[in-house]
Amino acid sequence: MxxxxxxxxxxxxxxxxxxxxxxxxxxxxxxxxxxxxxxVFVNLPAAGDDVTxxxxxxxxxxxxxxxxxxxxxxGVVAEVNEELLDAPQLINEQPYEAWLIKVESVSGSEELxxxxxxxxxxxxxx
Amino acid sequence: xxxxxxxxxxxxxxxxxxxxxxPEVALPEELQREEALRLPxxxxxxxxxxxxxxxxxAHGVNDGFYPLGSCTMKYNPRIDEEMAALPGFTGIHPxxxxxxxxxxxxxxxxxxxxxxxxxxxxxxxxxxxxxxxGEFTGLLxxxxxxxxxxxxxxxxxxxxxxxxxxxxxxAVMAGFTVVTIPSNEHGCVDLDALRASVGExxxxxxxxxxxxxxxxxxxxxxxxxxxxxxGGLNYYDGANFNAIMxxxxxxxxxxDVVHLNLHKTFATPHGGGGPxxxxxxxxxxxxxxxxxxxxxxxxxxxxxxxxxxxxxxNFLVVLKAMTxxxxxxxxxxxxxxxxxxxNANYMMHGLKDVYPVAYAGDHCMHEFVLTLxxxxxxxxxxxxxxxxxxxxHDIHPPTMYFPLIVHxxxxxxxxxxxxxxxxxxxxxxMRQLYQMACENGEEMHHAPHHxxxxxxxxxxxxRQPVLRYQWEQA
Numbered sequence: 001m002x003x004x005x006x007x008x009x010x011x012x013x014x015x016x017x018x019x020x021x022x023x024x025x026x027x028x029x030x031x032x033x034x035x036x037x038x039x040v041f042v043n044l045p046a047a048g049d050d051v052t053x054x055x056x057x058x059x060x061x062x063x064x065x066x067x068x069x070x071x072x073x074x075g076v077v078a079e080v081n082e083e084l085l086d087a088p089q090l091i092n093e094q095p096y097e098a099w100l101i102k103v104e105s106v107s108g109s110e111e112l113x114x115x116x117x118x119x120x121x122x123x124x125x126x
Numbered sequence: 127x128x129x130x131x132x133x134x135x136x137x138x139x140x141x142x143x144x145x146x147x148x149p150e151v152a153l154p155e156e157l158q159r160e161e162a163l164r165l166p167x168x169x170x171x172x173x174x175x176x177x178x179x180x181x182x183x184a185h186g187v188n189d190g191f192y193p194l195g196s197c198t199m200k201y202n203p204r205i206d207e208e209m210a211a212l213p214g215f216t217g218i219h220p221x222x223x224x225x226x227x228x229x230x231x232x233x234x235x236x237x238x239x240x241x242x243x244x245x246x247x248x249x250x251x252x253x254x255x256x257x258x259x260g261e262f263t264g265l266l267x268x269x270x271x272x273x274x275x276x277x278x279x280x281x282x283x284x285x286x287x288x289x290x291x292x293x294x295x296x297a298v299m300a301g302f303t304v305v306t307i308p309s310n311e312h313g314c315v316d317l318d319a320l321r322a323s324v325g326e327x328x329x330x331x332x333x334x335x336x337x338x339x340x341x342x343x344x345x346x347x348x349x350x351x352x353x354x355x356x357g358g359l360n361y362y363d364g365a366n367f368n369a370i371m372x373x374x375x376x377x378x379x380x381x382d383v384v385h386l387n388l389h390k391t392f393a394t395p396h397g398g399g400g401p402x403x404x405x406x407x408x409x410x411x412x413x414x415x416x417x418x419x420x421x422x423x424x425x426x427x428x429x430x431x432x433x434x435x436x437x438x439x440n441f442l443v444v445l446k447a448m449t450x451x452x453x454x455x456x457x458x459x460x461x462x463x464x465x466x467x468x469n470a471n472y473m474m475h476g477l478k479d480v481y482p483v484a485y486a487g488d489h490c491m492h493e494f495v496l497t498l499x500x501x502x503x504x505x506x507x508x509x510x511x512x513x514x515x516x517x518x519h520d521i522h523p524p525t526m527y528f529p530l531i532v533h534x535x536x537x538x539x540x541x542x543x544x545x546x547x548x549x550x551x552x553x554x555x556m557r558q559l560y561q562m563a564c565e566n567g568e569e570m571h572h573a574p575h576h577x578x579x580x581x582x583x584x585x586x587x588x589r590q591p592v593l594r595y596q597w598e599q600a
Contacts (some may be wrong), residue, residue, distance in 0.1 A: 038585040040585060040588035040589050041588070061588075063584040063585055063588055064527045065527065065530050066291075088589070089589070
């Protein structure tokens with residue numbers, strides 16, 4: 001399982017990148033894509049939608065199951081990675097490149113872990 | 127294997143239509159086809175061989191054990207088919223005068239009486255075509271009831287996390303939002319979570335009992351009372367009705383509306399042999415909102431009723447279910463239910479020392495769920511590998527990876543129509559596969575080894591589905 005030092009992580013397996021302009025980019029971790037298996041469908045919000053920390057922002061579907069993706073921060077969806085709608089496998093191939101959404105007007109956040117803390121959290125669960 | 131379209135040769139045929147004995151009427155030009163319908167053209171021999179070949183590649187209840195959990199793949203008695211083939215039932219039309227189809231009306235009335243008795247409900251509709259359609263119908267009844275009472279804010283449907291995926295999907299389709307509540311350590315409804323989730327916005331609860339891990343919820347009366355106290359209604363998902371029919375009634379458990387899967391519990395064919403039938407029965411308070419057919423609309427106070435399917439639903443399926451009920455009688459229905467529960471327990475006890483049972487208790491109802499999480503960790507052999515290996519032993523795989531709250535789940539529902547010998551054989555095969563997983567698990571990753579179709583690429587099929595025949599490539 002890979003993690004990146006410059007990202008923060010949630011216990012529900014999303015990664016967060018805090019951008020210089022105050023926006024936040026959200027994606028699914030390598031661990032999450034491994035556990036989910038091959039993804040076949042991604043359901044994302046629309047730009048302009050409000051999102052709330054800890055609430056589902058959308059869902060991803062593998063051949064096994066549909067799983068909610070929880071939003072690590074509260075704010076407004078600035079941008080959606082529409083490339084994923086036709087190519088959900090990008091999340092499996094490059095989880096830290098295949099971002100889901102960018103959030104602006106960020107007003108609050110879930111508990112976020114560092115890469116080391118996230119790795120310890122995963123190790124604890126196994 | 128070639129598709130029937132690929133076997134087609136122009137001009138070859140097997141049907142000689144009789145001469146037309148009524149005046150011919152042409153459709154208006156704008157409704158006429160611009161090119162001929164591309165139906166396959168084959169001789170009767172070719173058609174017969176084509177479908178026989180397809181049947182040989184499939185596994186149905188007539189081929190072998192079929193313990194697909196939550197699907198109730200019981201034997202479909204031949205007498206039901208014989209009744210449904212009677213010309214008096216097949217040669218009719220829903221628009222012919224009602225006094226010429228009194229026998230059909232009697233079938234519906236009889237089925238209504240028995241099913242209302244079995245569920246503890248007051249009225250029924252046969253329109254829904256299958257289970258999820260029944261859920262949708264039942265939810266619309268609940269919505270109509272709340273709106274008729276001026277309760278426009280009851281928008282939330284409470285559903286346990288162990289529920290069938292169709293429950294939340296139907297609730298959203300019917301315009302509700304879904305509140306998911308966690309299961310407790312027994313796989314049952316967490317009463318505290320339920321109490322915390324009800325309020326003035328509660329439209330109702332959707333529940334299967336026994337639930338998807340095969341356990342009858344001992345708090346059922348308290349559960350339905352909590353919802354009623356909050357002003358909501360209780361929906362009983364009849365998916366697992368085979369576990370209680372003739373013994374306990376949803377109406378007595380506090381439910382207000384229930385759908386039944388006639389194609390499961392009442393032994394009519396499904397899984398490719400359908401169609402299904404998902405009648406919805408309800409208490410008298412919901413009866414004024416039951417759907418009506420367009421031909422009834424405006425009669426007998428049915429103005430403005432919903433219509434969810436043409437006319438009276440899948441009538442011949444109702445007829446088969448009625449035949450099943452008449453064949454078994456009240457005592458037989460109860461015996462079938464008890465047999466289903468006994469068979470599931472027999473099988474569970476034959477396996478539980480090697481495969482851990484999820485939410486294990488001493489007993490299950492009509493089905494049980496094994497978790498292969500430990501086996502996968504130790505041997506690398508997954509629930510999928512075991513399920514695929516069963517195919518090599520002429521056993522249909524059980525339901526896999528469901529319910530979602532159990533990891534590496536295999537869900538078995540043997541049904542009452544299997545003999546002790548069949549169960550013993552299936553238990554022996556499962557134990558043999560456990561041994562194989564421990565000793566030579568690698569081989570199981572590639573199972574089935576003897577089936578015509580090995581492991582279809584499910585990911586490719588989901589990502590790039592081909593949903594109809596592509597003429598362009600022909």
